[in-house]
Amino acid sequence: MEQQTHKRRVRYKGTHPRTYQEKYKELNPEKYKDTIEHVIQKGNTPAGMHISICVKEILDFLQIRPGQTGLDATLGYGGHSTEMLKCLEGRGHLYALDVDPIEIEKTKRRLAERGFAEDILSIKQMNFANVKELLPESGKFDFVLADLGVSSMQIDNPERGFSYKFDGPLDLRLDPQKGVPASERLREMSRDEIAGMLIENADEPYAEEIAKAISIQQKKKPIRTTTDLREVIEKALTFLPKAEQKEAVKKSSQRSFQALRIDVNSEYEVLESFLESLPDILAPGGRVAILTFHSGEDRLVKKSFQRFYKEGIYEDIAKNVIRPSAEECNRNSRAHSTKMRWAIRK
Numbered sequence: 466m467e468q469q470t471h472k473r474r475v476r477y478k479g480t481h482p483r484t485y486q487e488k489y490k491e492l493n494p495e496k497y498k499d500t501i502e503h504v505i506q507k508g509n510t511p512a513g514m515h516i517s518i519c520v521k522e523i524l525d526f527l528q529i530r531p532g533q534t535g536l537d538a539t540l541g542y543g544g545h546s547t548e549m550l551k552c553l554e555g556r557g558h559l560y561a562l563d564v565d566p567i568e569i570e571k572t573k574r575r576l577a578e579r580g581f582a583e584d585i586l587s588i589k590q591m592n593f594a595n596v597k598e599l600l601p602e603s604g605k606f607d608f609v610l611a612d613l614g615v616s617s618m619q620i621d622n623p624e625r626g627f628s629y630k631f632d633g634p635l636d637l638r639l640d641p642q643k644g645v646p647a648s649e650r651l652r653e654m655s656r657d658e659i660a661g662m663l664i665e666n667a668d669e670p671y672a673e674e675i676a677k678a679i680s681i682q683q684k685k686k687p688i689r690t691t692t693d694l695r696e697v698i699e700k701a702l703t704f705l706p707k708a709e710q711k712e713a714v715k716k717s718s719q720r721s722f723q724a725l726r727i728d729v730n731s732e733y734e735v736l737e738s739f740l741e742s743l744p745d746i747l748a749p750g751g752r753v754a755i756l757t758f759h760s761g762e763d764r765l766v767k768k769s770f771q772r773f774y775k776e777g778i779y780e781d782i783a784k785n786v787i788r789p790s791a792e793e794c795n796r797n798s799r800a801h802s803t804k805m806r807w808a809i810r811k
């Protein structure tokens with residue numbers, strides 16, 4: 466009798482790419498425009514791309530005129546910069562900053578391909594906390610935008626360790642050439658410090674339980690990857706009723722990663738320095754708009770704007786936060802938590 470050899474079936478990958486590396490079309494948005502359109506229409510952000518938020522609201526407020534000098538403090542994918550450059554109509558200058566050495570090079574090339582060369586656009590790898598160092602070269606600014614936090618390209622790249630959803634090194638640095646990765650920070654911190662960080666940076670309700678689970682785990686086997694940390698959070702929340710666990714782990718993971726990101730990038734400290742510098746870098750009548758993504762950031766912006774308004778340094782400030790429209794949130798799920806505030810220099 467003929468013997469049948471059993472052939473192992475090749476795993477079906479489906480028609481949609483799942484891993485970051487397989488999304489090569491999304492990672493080349495200029496080349497594969499149809500794929501990009503399709504992903505965006507479904508309400509998702511293609512990997513390797515960032516969809517700018519509140520563009521209309523920002524441009525309506527900034528009232529950019531040809532010949533002006535502006536600052537994009539957070540260049541990212543260059544979406545807002547592109548729209549602000551269009552308003553300049555070839556006259557004036559835009560300075561754009563980012564701390565991320567990896568994405569800044571890609572964005573520089575992208576904007577050069579869109580026709581924005583050094584005569585109208587200067588891109589600098591610089592932390593916006595040090596923006597005053599630009600003044601001798603740039604002079605004061607007529608308009609300033611800061612769109613805080615991380616870009617979609619950073620979140621979606623597993624190598625950067627920004628998301629609990631993708632396995633990768635637990636890094637979370639915006640500039641991987643500076644400071645220490647989140648995994649090392651976690652090793653340096655005591656249990657109390659970890660709990661404090663989770664509460665202060667993300668209002669984590671299970672901060673004590675998670676901090677305890679982290680310190681126990683560190684003694685057994687150090688936490689090195691995003692998956693290691695997510696699994697520790699899962700373990701820490703097993704005391705909750707079974708039906709609630711999945712959602713609680715998701716929320717606590719989001720908050721814990723946010724808290725760590727704020728910590729490793731000193732995000733509150735650099736935002737405070739930037740807010741303190743604003744009155745010195747804005748020209749008379751100069752306008753600034755800031756987009757924030759969580760309550761800690763919004764509180765700092767609100768307080769600084771109110772203080773300088775009371776002191777007569779700002780002529781006017783936003784009375785209430787401006788939110789993206791429901792339509793924009795439907796189109797771009799990453800817009801849900803956005804708040805915009807503005808101020809005008811006297």
Ligand SMILES: C[S@@+](CC[C@H](N)C(=O)[O-])C[C@H]1O[C@@H](n2cnc3c(N)ncnc32)[C@H](O)[C@@H]1O
Pocket residue numbers: 515516517518538539540541542543544545546562563564565568591592593594612613614615616617639735
């Ligand atoms: C939300 S993205 C900006 C997206 C951009 N507005 C666009 O339309 O493509 C935020 C960017 O700010 C950068 N960033 C965050 N903190 C920074 C800081 N302190 N100084 C300079 N850049 C910073 C991040 O690296 C990221 O690229």
